[in-house]
Amino acid sequence: MSQNFGSPFNQFPGAPSQQGGGADSRLSPQGPAVQLVNSMIGDAVRASASDIHIEPRKDKMEVRFRIDGVLQTWRDLQKDLQDTIVARIKVMADLDINEKRLPQDGRITVSFPGKSLDMRISSLPVLYGEKVVMRLLDRSMSVRPLEALDFSPHNKAAFDELIHQPLGLLLVTGPTGSGKTTTLYSALNVLRSKTTNIVTCEDPVEYDMEGINQSQVFERIGLTFARQLRAILRQDPDVILVGEIRDAETAEIAFRAAMTGHLVLSTLHSNDAPTSVTRLIDMGVPPFLISSGLIGMVAQRLVRRLCPACRRQGPPTPRQAALLSISTTDPIWHPVGCQKCEGTGYKGRIGVHEVVSVDERFQRLIMDRATGSELRRAAQQTGMVPIREDALMKIRAGLTSAEDVIRQVYIRVDDYDTASPAPGAPAAETTPEALAAGAVPAALPQPQA
Numbered sequence: 001m002s003q004n005f006g007s008p009f010n011q012f013p014g015a016p017s018q019q020g021g022g023a024d025s026r027l028s029p030q031g032p033a034v035q036l037v038n039s040m041i042g043d044a045v046r047a048s049a050s051d052i053h054i055e056p057r058k059d060k061m062e063v064r065f066r067i068d069g070v071l072q073t074w075r076d077l078q079k080d081l082q083d084t085i086v087a088r089i090k091v092m093a094d095l096d097i098n099e100k101r102l103p104q105d106g107r108i109t110v111s112f113p114g115k116s117l118d119m120r121i122s123s124l125p126v127l128y129g130e131k132v133v134m135r136l137l138d139r140s141m142s143v144r145p146l147e148a149l150d151f152s153p154h155n156k157a158a159f160d161e162l163i164h165q166p167l168g169l170l171l172v173t174g175p176t177g178s179g180k181t182t183t184l185y186s187a188l189n190v191l192r193s194k195t196t197n198i199v200t201c202e203d204p205v206e207y208d209m210e211g212i213n214q215s216q217v218f219e220r221i222g223l224t225f226a227r228q229l230r231a232i233l234r235q236d237p238d239v240i241l242v243g244e245i246r247d248a249e250t251a252e253i254a255f256r257a258a259m260t261g262h263l264v265l266s267t268l269h270s271n272d273a274p275t276s277v278t279r280l281i282d283m284g285v286p287p288f289l290i291s292s293g294l295i296g297m298v299a300q301r302l303v304r305r306l307c308p309a310c311r312r313q314g315p316p317t318p319r320q321a322a323l324l325s326i327s328t329t330d331p332i333w334h335p336v337g338c339q340k341c342e343g344t345g346y347k348g349r350i351g352v353h354e355v356v357s358v359d360e361r362f363q364r365l366i367m368d369r370a371t372g373s374e375l376r377r378a379a380q381q382t383g384m385v386p387i388r389e390d391a392l393m394k395i396r397a398g399l400t401s402a403e404d405v406i407r408q409v410y411i412r413v414d415d416y417d418t419a420s421p422a423p424g425a426p427a428a429e430t431t432p433e434a435l436a437a438g439a440v441p442a443a444l445p446q447p448q449a
């Protein structure tokens with residue numbers, strides 16, 4: 001679907017002036033490529049897009065924006081502009097404009113009054129040219145208060161308790177773009193004070209926060225998360241935010257820091273909260289470290305918020321009912337589309353979560369290298385409301401739709417312990433056994449990368 005993002009910027013403020021543009025007049029500040037790239041970035045910023053995709057097709061170049069997690073076409077451009085547009089972006093990101101066979105990555109920082117925009121650029125040679133993705137990072141975005149994170153009261157209480165622990169490691173898990181860092185920064189916002197030393201190491205720094213010390217890792221010059229974290233530990237920290245745990249070395253330092261009197265907050269790619277444990281063990285982290293350092297886990301996804309002006313109530317489809325274990329006569333809310341939401345039926349996004357507080361029993365299970373489903377069951381018995389139930393509550397409240405939840409939230413039928421349903425769990429119309437036996441012919445949603 002095409003969207004009109006308003007008139008293009010003619011002069012994108014702060015856009016770098018011509019750097020090594022060579023003799024190609026199309027790369028001059030007035031050239032069409034420069035103008036187009038400027039208006040592309042300007043429109044993406046105004047539309048609050050998270051990414052710009054520049055995609056070479058057989059006979060055109062398509063430019064799409066990711067807005068609220070979904071790609072939308074901005075414009076189709078003439079094929080003959082492709083090379084100069086890609087060259088322009090490469091010049092801005094200091095990439096090799098002559099290298100068209102290998103993937104490259106770089107970054108562009110533009111500042112203009114009251115705003116600093118950091119863009120991660122990556123190029124990938126595909127069949128009809130080089131595809132470029134620009135990830136936009138607006139560091140001037142204000143940190144959201146904890147109350148605005150859409151936690152259910154049950155989850156908010158559990159999360160609040162976890163972030164006020166004096167020491168230990170708290171993990172937020174989810175795929176890229178699920179708002180993990182936003183959640184951790186809301187926690188830092190609560191924790192920062194004149195008497196606390198908060199230090200972050202990130203790649204890149206995603207928010208600009210007053211009163212804390214934010215540092216950036218730079219792997220290309222050997223400044224890895226692990227190295228930066230060791231340096232931070234010599235800085236007398238109280239609270240440490242590690243942008244992401246990607247390797248065993250970083251994980252081990254983070255766990256040791258958590259066991260020696262620091263509160264460590266970090267993120268991890270895993271499908272759900274309990275299985276972050278198995279993910280860490282697979283990474284090579286010794287179970288005793290996880291068991292003694294880990295205090296809690298939060299899994300989160302962002303789903304689209306239904307437009308309140310046009311949403312309608314109605315029964316779920318049989319597939320939605322089966323996947324969410326609700327009755328086909330149980331009314332839920334659906335997207336419609338109106339002028340206020342530009343025909344999409346949605347406006348903004350909302351978080352759905354599950355929160356696990358690690359107790360003694362859970363610690364023992366970690367030491368025993370329990371399976372993911374054993375850990376899930378234990379987490380539910382200690383009060384974790386599975387993310388699917390949290391999402392279902394929000395579907396019933398008309399905040400989001402079944403289709404978006406099914407699209408975004410990883411639902412696996414064996415994730416649920418039917419013997420002891422979580423508090424607030426609905427009566428199952430379709431049991432997991434029935435689902436496993438083929439009650440849902442359509443493919444189940446797959447975990448996200």
Ligand SMILES: [Zn+2]
Binds near residue numbers: 307337338339345
């Ligand atoms: Zn609407």
